[in-house]
Amino acid sequence: MAAAWEMKAELAVWAVISAVVGVVLRSIERSDSALSRIIAGIFALGWTITTFLIIPVIVFEDGSIKEMFSKSAGTFRDTWGETFSSTLDIGLIQFALWIVGMALVFAGGGLLFTVLPGVGTTSVIVGAIGLTVSVYLVGQTVQGIAKTALYVYAAEGQVPSEFEDFEFETLGGRTRSSKTADSPPRNAGN
Numbered sequence: 001m002a003a004a005w006e007m008k009a010e011l012a013v014w015a016v017i018s019a020v021v022g023v024v025l026r027s028i029e030r031s032d033s034a035l036s037r038i039i040a041g042i043f044a045l046g047w048t049i050t051t052f053l054i055i056p057v058i059v060f061e062d063g064s065i066k067e068m069f070s071k072s073a074g075t076f077r078d079t080w081g082e083t084f085s086s087t088l089d090i091g092l093i094q095f096a097l098w099i100v101g102m103a104l105v106f107a108g109g110g111l112l113f114t115v116l117p118g119v120g121t122t123s124v125i126v127g128a129i130g131l132t133v134s135v136y137l138v139g140q141t142v143q144g145i146a147k148t149a150l151y152v153y154a155a156e157g158q159v160p161s162e163f164e165d166f167e168f169e170t171l172g173g174r175t176r177s178s179k180t181a182d183s184p185p186r187n188a189g190n
Contacts, residue, residue, distance in 0.1 A: 007059050014058055021047060052076045052083065055144065056151035071155075079154045086146045094139035101131040 025047070028040035054072040061071055076083055105127035113120025152160045 010058050011055070014054065018051070049073065049076055053147055053151050056148045059148075060151070060155070075151055075154045079150050082150055082153075083147075086150065087143065090139060090143050090146060094135055094142075098131065098135045101135065102128060105131055 025040050025044050029037050029044075031037060031040075050069055050073045052072065053075045054068060057068045057072045057075070061068065105124060109120045109124030109127060111120070112123050149160050152158070
């Protein structure tokens, strides 16, 4: 958090750039031309891959804009399996928690509805909105932590101390240690 706070101006600039690119892509995707929608989709995929780890790069690296994009894309390439797996796993857990939470909200609201229909309906609406926002925010926070841990793992070749018991290699994909057969495992010293 302290490192991110030190880079608050750069992160704010990145937020503006990301928002502008998002608005441009959405406007192109809404076009009547199928070709422009296909091109926008391809660009969006490339943009997502290139910038997937840009926040940790901005926070931990000191370089030009071009170097930041290059480092983010290179790190994604080096950890594509781990990145995909962690994103999918977090998304699935997030979805499962949302489903269970929504079932509880509707069950509780249904019980209240039998006694006080107005209160039951209001509780379902407020509960569903609150649950959805909460699950989304927690999921995005966990995803940010995972991206940072994956970045440190790929960039420095070591597992962050908070994740010492976690085996990044079990997530699959390519890592620098799996590219060369004679290099020792990253956590061989642990």
